[in-house]
Amino acid sequence: KEKVEITKEQKALTKVIVEAYNRHQIPQDVAKKLLQDQYSVEENFLLLTEMATSQVQVIVEFTKSIPGFLSLDHEDQIALLKGSAVEAMFLRSAQVFSKKMPNGHNGILEERIRKSGISEEFITPMFNFYKSIIGLHMSLEEQALLTAITILTPDRPYVKDHQAVEKLQEPMLDVLRKVCVLQHPQEPQYFARLLGRLTELRTLTHYHAEMLTSWRMNDHKFTPLLCEIWDVQ
Numbered sequence: 001k002e003k004v005e006i007t008k009e010q011k012a013l014t015k016v017i018v019e020a021y022n023r024h025q026i027p028q029d030v031a032k033k034l035l036q037d038q039y040s041v042e043e044n045f046l047l048l049t050e051m052a053t054s055q056v057q058v059i060v061e062f063t064k065s066i067p068g069f070l071s072l073d074h075e076d077q078i079a080l081l082k083g084s085a086v087e088a089m090f091l092r093s094a095q096v097f098s099k100k101m102p103n104g105h106n107g108i109l110e111e112r113i114r115k116s117g118i119s120e121e122f123i124t125p126m127f128n129f130y131k132s133i134i135g136l137h138m139s140l141e142e143q144a145l146l147t148a149i150t151i152l153t154p155d156r157p158y159v160k161d162h163q164a165v166e167k168l169q170e171p172m173l174d175v176l177r178k179v180c181v182l183q184h185p186q187e188p189q190y191f192a193r194l195l196g197r198l199t200e201l202r203t204l205t206h207y208h209a210e211m212l213t214s215w216r217m218n219d220h221k222f223t224p225l226l227c228e229i230w231d232v233q
């Protein structure tokens with residue numbers, strides 16, 4: 001049985017990523033808000049666009065803390081952020097949803113989201129993804145590293161220097177694999193399952209534009225930043 005050892009450099013890398021990840025804490029507000037009050041379809045849509053807009057800004061700060069990211073070609077930096085923003089938003093939503101809350105609160109939260117205005121057809125695939133994330137019981141390190149790995153995906157549209165992105169993503173994958181082995185010794189396939197969630201995440205983000213434009217109300221207003229990042233308007 002191979003003895004897994006995390007090197008000094010890998011510990012330092014993980015610390016940088018987790019600290020940057022901890023700095024982006026807006027999502028807790030949205031859960032608290034949704035638990036506090038029942039909102040109308042319009043208010044829910046506004047809450048989503050406000051939260052998503054501020055999360056894009058937070059993700060940019062998180063990504064800038066990833067060692068080496070700022071030395072990438074500037075257009076590639078934009079391509080990576082644009083290409084991963086929706087995935088990062090759904091991944092973050094799933095992580096917020098998976099937080100253990102006082103009993104009964106998770107049920108209320110699920111109910112509020114189901115009735116928030118999302119079209120019926122998208123509710124099942126979205127919650128299937130959320131529940132598959134819950135089932136993984138991801139640690140904070142795993143969440144932070146998985147988010148960084150998602151952003152540093154070399155095959156995003158318009159990325160020119162694939163190699164340079166791979167060189168940044170690989171060390172993250174290496175340390176995530178070791179963290180998974182150390183934190184889930186009884187599940188040898190845990191790392192593979194974790195990466196498998198990224199495939200499910202891509203299918204979910206495939207119809208994000210339709211999820212938004214089919215929100216059960218008329219006249220969907222988006223912020224300029226979301227028009228940039230989401231394929232809407």
Ligand SMILES: O=C(NC1CCCCC1)[C@H]([C@@H]1CCCCO1)n1c(-c2ccc(Cl)cc2)nc2cc(F)c(Cl)cc21
Binds near residue numbers: 047051089096
């Ligand atoms: O605001 C949301 N998510 C933010 C986005 C930025 C990062 C932090 C979380 C939305 C809510 C949905 C209800 C109405 C208000 O918006 N949301 C989504 C969601 C996201 C995209 C679409 Cl198209 C549909 C639903 N899934 C969520 C799971 C959750 F646990 C919670 Cl608390 C909220 C969640």
